[in-house]
Amino acid sequence: MNRLHATKDFWLAALRADGPALLNAVEETGPDPAAADLTAHLTGLLSWVRATVARGSTDRPSPDSPAPAPVSTEWPEALDVLRRELTGTIETLEALDPDFPAWNWAPQPKRASFWHRRIAHEISLRRWDAEQAAGRATPIETKLAADGVSEVLDTWLPAGRRQGSDDLRGVVHLVATDAAHEWFVRLRGPGIALLDTMTILDSDDHHARAKATGTASDLQLALTGRKRVDQLAVAGDPRLVQALRTG
Structure with a gap:
């Protein structure tokens, strides 16, 4: 991240x-x-x-x-x-x-x-x-939208305001093409962790099982339920990206 x-x-x-x-x-x-x-x-x-x-x-x-x-x-x-x-x-x-x-x-x-x-x-x-x-x-202004993606991941989801499935496990890699920002999020069923790839200390497999790419605005709009996940470029299991949605 x-x-x-x-x-x-x-x-x-x-x-x-x-x-x-x-x-x-x-x-x-x-x-x-x-x-x-x-x-x-x-x-x-x-x-x-x-x-x-x-x-x-x-x-x-x-x-x-x-x-x-x-x-x-x-x-x-x-x-x-x-x-x-x-x-x-x-x-x-x-x-x-x-x-x-x-x-x-x-x-x-x-x-x-x-x-x-x-x-x-x-x-x-x-x-x-x-x-x-x-x-x-x-679109939402690029830097603001990038911070909005982080707000979903560091505020909404840890607060339990998650709308997506809570029974999936894996790592999601989000990439904002216009903001030079990326995020790695690990799903552990109902648990979730926002990863700082520079300071990973545990032994779990960190290879992404899903990757979603788009503008920062499109990522934020998708995570907040305003755009469909399939409007992003998604590789891997799209259900993992869907599981990050909040509302």
Whole structure:
């Protein structure tokens, strides 16, 4: 696995780029049920993140506190509320040091940097969804997408948010053709390990049993269920790649 060194400034820059593009695409397709559902979901999520991350606590928040902001059912107002929540979330995250204590749902340090990264990827993926609905989806920016692949492998899957089969064993080799990045992932049935090939210390066979190649954007979109695995160049057992999908 190549090491990625994304930063708070990088993730905020991605948010500032993808946020307006998301709003434009949602405005173009709405008001329809899909656009309304996406708007409501993101409004509630961003409201919750703004209130939760700024607490300065690593304790799990109670299910009903803080409550998400109410979401209007009237389309023009709902879109305006989403626009304000997005702006407010960027301001909130910008004010927080990456090491500021903040709860998250993954097995990793409870710091605000988790949310700088998570919200940048949430908005970029939802921007793609909205543009796809509008018939004009554009790829996720290459470096952001490469970090998004790593987020799936180092955050979503270890947190148990895996949608693929959990009874397969083998090594998957992912290659981002446009980002000079590659990842090796070992599946051990329900277990999963992201390998650093420079520091392998055990005696297991590390030869890949499946290899998936594509742009960083296509890899991230496939791992998050937005593109089919067969839209990548896959060698070996495609079920192993399918097993890495999350949602």
